[in-house]
Amino acid sequence: MNSVQAGDLASSAVVAAIPLMLAGLGELVTEKSGVLNLGVEGMMLMGAVTGYAGAAVTGDPTIGLALGVAAGAAMALLFAVLTLTLQANQVATGLSLTIFGIGLSAYVGRPFTTRTIAGSVPQWPIPVLKNIPVLGPALFSLTPVGYASFLLFAAVGYFLYRTRAGLMLRSVGESPESAHVLGFPVLRIRYSATLFGGAMAGLGGAYYSVVYLHLWQEQLTAGRGWIALALVVFATWRPGRLLCGALLFGAVTASQFYAQAVGIPIPPPFLAMLPYVATIVVLAVISRNAQVIRFNAPASLGKIFSH
Amino acid sequence: MALLYLGGEAAQMSLQLPQAISGVFQGLLLFSLLACNVFVRYRIVWSAFPARDQGTAS
Numbered sequence: 001m002n003s004v005q006a007g008d009l010a011s012s013a014v015v016a017a018i019p020l021m022l023a024g025l026g027e028l029v030t031e032k033s034g035v036l037n038l039g040v041e042g043m044m045l046m047g048a049v050t051g052y053a054g055a056a057v058t059g060d061p062t063i064g065l066a067l068g069v070a071a072g073a074a075m076a077l078l079f080a081v082l083t084l085t086l087q088a089n090q091v092a093t094g095l096s097l098t099i100f101g102i103g104l105s106a107y108v109g110r111p112f113t114t115r116t117i118a119g120s121v122p123q124w125p126i127p128v129l130k131n132i133p134v135l136g137p138a139l140f141s142l143t144p145v146g147y148a149s150f151l152l153f154a155a156v157g158y159f160l161y162r163t164r165a166g167l168m169l170r171s172v173g174e175s176p177e178s179a180h181v182l183g184f185p186v187l188r189i190r191y192s193a194t195l196f197g198g199a200m201a202g203l204g205g206a207y208y209s210v211v212y213l214h215l216w217q218e219q220l221t222a223g224r225g226w227i228a229l230a231l232v233v234f235a236t237w238r239p240g241r242l243l244c245g246a247l248l249f250g251a252v253t254a255s256q257f258y259a260q261a262v263g264i265p266i267p268p269p270f271l272a273m274l275p276y277v278a279t280i281v282v283l284a285v286i287s288r289n290a291q292v293i294r295f296n297a298p299a300s301l302g303k304i305f306s307h
Numbered sequence: 308m309a310l311l312y313l314g315g316e317a318a319q320m321s322l323q324l325p326q327a328i329s330g331v332f333q334g335l336l337l338f339s340l341l342a343c344n345v346f347v348r349y350r351i352v353w354s355a356f357p358a359r360d361q362g363t364a365s
Binding site for chain 2: 078082086087088089092093095096097099100101102103104105106107110218306
């Protein structure tokens, strides 16, 4: 493998990782506030179909991405009203959100399975840095959304661990009762975190359909929402580790195309299975030590708060 | 839920509905089921005056 091939492989790994990065980061913030939203898959699909429809109708991918963000946030708002205001069970509501999202996106998206998008999102190579052998094509020739997702990681990391608002959000996730007694608006913080998670999942889905694949079909995201959820556990709720995990899964996805292109005699269905197998293996390894999960998980994750 | 799956399939065949509709319907039904949980936790109290005294309405 020469450096050009390695660059291609690294580049496709990063591009494949971006939807997981976006959706995973949003879910991380949501879970840090103590809300377990299992509807990432549904929110991603709604973001994907709305984004694709918007891009196909207006011809402008940017409008499509913005609509995808709005659709993801709208789904998260539905979830937040049910679990925070009406205090429904978060696990059950999240699963219903996924069922609902899969059905609704398939129904709404039927006219768009045959449509194509006119415009495409341009790449913005950074002048000097793009010439670095492997890192150049991988990290410095991305689309604006790609750069934005890396910047968002830095921003969320800074927000969660270096600002007062981030500390408030984490305290709400650990002990909403104490936060409430301190006078923090628990429900408002949880609403904001849930909406942020939905918006990011919507952006991830819209990126997947509008920028990455340029097509829409039923269940387009193929379980990427679930992988994003698993990545948050895999990362033990730390943004930096989430970034590494997403890139790892991107690499597994990219290696499947690479193996096909080079002609390694492994059946394609087996390779397509790899990201999901990797998810199970990683989670099994992590869950072997239950204390790691218990020490890192937000203490009141998935619990209903009523005052 | 099992009945909903069967009913969804029957509705698709007899009414020529698209397959996705049954998912939408299941989702909506689950949402309303979960939302109704609030009535298990709380009782609605109709009060003639806005609850200015000690929290009759919760």
